[in-house]
Amino acid sequence: MKKTLIGLLLISTVALGGIKPKQDNDFSGFDNIPAKELSAKLAKELTENMHLPAKIDYLTQMQSILSYGTSLIFSKEVNIEHKDIKEIWLKQRDRLIQAMFKIDAQNICQTPIWRYMIYKRNIIPEFVYKDMNGKILFEYTVEADDCNAIQ
DSSP: OHHHHHHHHHHHHHHSTTOOOSSOOOOGGGTTSOHHHHHHHHHHHHHHHHTSSEEOSSSEEEEEEEEETTEEEEEEEEOTTSTTTHHHHHHOHHHHHHHHHHHHHHHHHTSHHHHIIIIITOOEEEEEEEOTTSOEEEEEEOOHHHHHHHO
16 A cells, blocks of 8 residues: 555656646545554655655755655755856746746646645645755645646
């Protein structure tokens, strides 16, 4: 069961991010696991299977995935000093944050296992972006209302 859950999360988040499926899958097998316990298991297994820290792209790296209550906290490091993003960060910060939120929300909300986690289990993904020195730049959650706005 544990390997099935982690496999579904990894494959659907990485491979299917941005693809809208025709129907939701049945994840009711996870209904009997308390949400806090499920959140903790997800964080542990995702961390182990992703071999963190893990490079996302040339500007961003996933640092950690933690559980706090029923939240899964994805901590990402972004190089805001890189020439490709420095000026945008300084002059159009809000626009950049909105773009990052849109990408994260689409990847989460259009993935069946995450929709199940959010709508049925109230497990909320939180994204925390930090600079290369560990200073928090911005953070947000992706919740049911956000997913409703996308669909």
